Amino acid sequence: MILVTGGCGFIGSAFILQWLQSTDEPVVNLDLLTYAGHPGNLSALDGDARYSFHRGDIGDSALTARLLAQHKPRAVLNFAAETHVDRSISGPLAFAETNVMGTLRLLDAVLAYWKALQPADAAALRFLHVSTDEVYGSLGPDDAGFTEEHRYEPNSPYSASKAASDHFVRAYRHTYGLPTLTTNCSNNYGPRQFPEKLIPLVIHNAVLGKPLPIYGDGLQVRDWLHVEDHCRAIRAVLERGRPGETYNVGGRSERSNLAVVRAICDTLDAVRPMPGGRRHSELVTHVKDRPGHDRRYAIDDSKIAGELGWQPTIGFEQGIRQTVEWYLAHQQWVESVTSGAYRQWVDTHYNAQGGSVARAEA
Template sequence: MTSLKVNETILVTGGAGFIGSNFVINWLNQSLGKVVNLDLLTYAGNENNLASLVNNKDHIFVKGNIADDKLVSALMLEYKPRAIINFAAESHVDRSIENPGEFITTNINGTYNLLECARKYWLSLTQEKKNHFRFLHVSTDEVYGSLEMNDPAFTEISPYQPNSPYSASKAASDHLVRAWYHTYYLPVLITNCSNNYGQFQHPEKLIPLTILNALEGKTLPIYGDGKNIRDWLHVDDHCSAIREILNKGKIGECYNIGSNNERTNVKVVETICSILDKLIPSSTINSYKDLIRFVKDRAGHDRRYAIDARKIYKDIGWTAAIPFEQGIEKTIEWYLANRSWLDKIKARRANNNTENHP
């Protein structure tokens, strides 16, 4: 176990996306060192997420693909990062059903390229720097498949049973990372988190989609009977967990990150409606709940996810700090205060077939 020294450089991939941009902003706000931020700026990568860093000399943004071995290797040689944190991924389940090839290319081939570039870079380091280096791969609880109502929560030794092209591609990337540790001894860490929410999330996901549609007076679509359950983790909690794992995690280990905030999809939407009714009551309907519509369920829709986060608490001392009720109100207030950010996103929104939430 080694501690990250202040002012060391890290390489973050996918750092203009939802979770990645929050991680980069939080890192730099704490003056923890330089960040080289590599992002291809696809539909989910958004430079507007990083607007607060435009004059920050410790933020080095590079537009590029994690599958570009020459670019990735050149960045490592130039900036000599102490750690690589891989957020880069295609992550929307509906998109993976419609176009699985992109998920194979980015999530599997891209991760492979990162691992190989990192391995070659790591081998070039002095022994002291080798011991200090970490490759942290950010993954999802969806790799474990689906739980029944009374099943125990996912642990780090739960079998992988992915049910969508997205989760299958993430499961494959996890296996690659694990193999590069056991075969090549690359010092890796893997995290599997529950559903994130918070500021800067793309409005094709459940929570921002519900907020945006409600503001526009559109229907609020909910798949199936709305009783699919997710454990909701605020993105700020997720970022703090990753920092702690980077500092204190045991190499080769996986850590589940959750917040014990299980909610059905319909309950999440109803909660958002109740808060919006209080903050900006509609002049045309009694409640935003009147906009709720149940739509045909998605293919392969997992019924329940739940995270057992005892390992990260026991080994590292981390636990989520933001209750769902506090986090969801904070999130809604952020979206209400950042209408211009939403307006810019709307021009890039996917077609109607991919606007439904996971």
């Protein structure tokens, strides 16, 4: 079996769902259920014997050690992270605690577990750390995409915290020999993304007829990667990646933020027109730019394509339409996360159980 941390979040839940659609190998999910971790993301697995959930913090070393000893996973995949740049600007310490210290404590627990394994099991174990292209900093308009050899130049508290976590993963490989793998991905999008990020926020606001905020001139460029393609890449790295290596994962879909918003508006105009013939693009509103806003990210995925045979399969236009249609068809989910109703459910459900499912099951 495998242990996934942060599996109730956007990418983690997509990975677990895809994993259990492709294999019967069980998954143990450790998630603290912070504001962006939604247990409803995995409601399709209710009653599935292949899936078990433990509520807890990756920084809780004793809990992690108990889970490792109990379930004996062959791999640990770390999705757990604070990820929103705006939140990191207003509250950087939480990002240091989760992304840096949490990852370090998780590494330490996995290292102790790995050292106690029989030689064959130790050789087979993998620790896969999911990171971001933001650790590389910002590119000029004509610069080549980030390769795995690009120098780290993080510019936000978020990217600095992820860069630090990447360095600790590297250090545990170099110093102790722990079989680690790291992936650095571009901007993800798709179903179940918390609506603080650009694409779900714009869809949500547009449905409500509210302004569609765009930072500055909106010409900041990102490489957009559908979450399903990202999860396929992570599976390829886990199965065939070389321990100690880093693999960059991109969507081959560079778009400016303004172009992304216009694509969403055009899709909504086609599938849910506004009254009176108005266009959703009329809701676009430019707001003051984010402090230190990186201008461009781009990924060179030659390494993962050449070594592991992975490449993205979902084009941006197709992916955006699918994403818009998912949010339109799941307005109850959107309402639950935007109103905070699911937070109330989490608190009520777990308080009724005397606190943490992790403590109850571990």
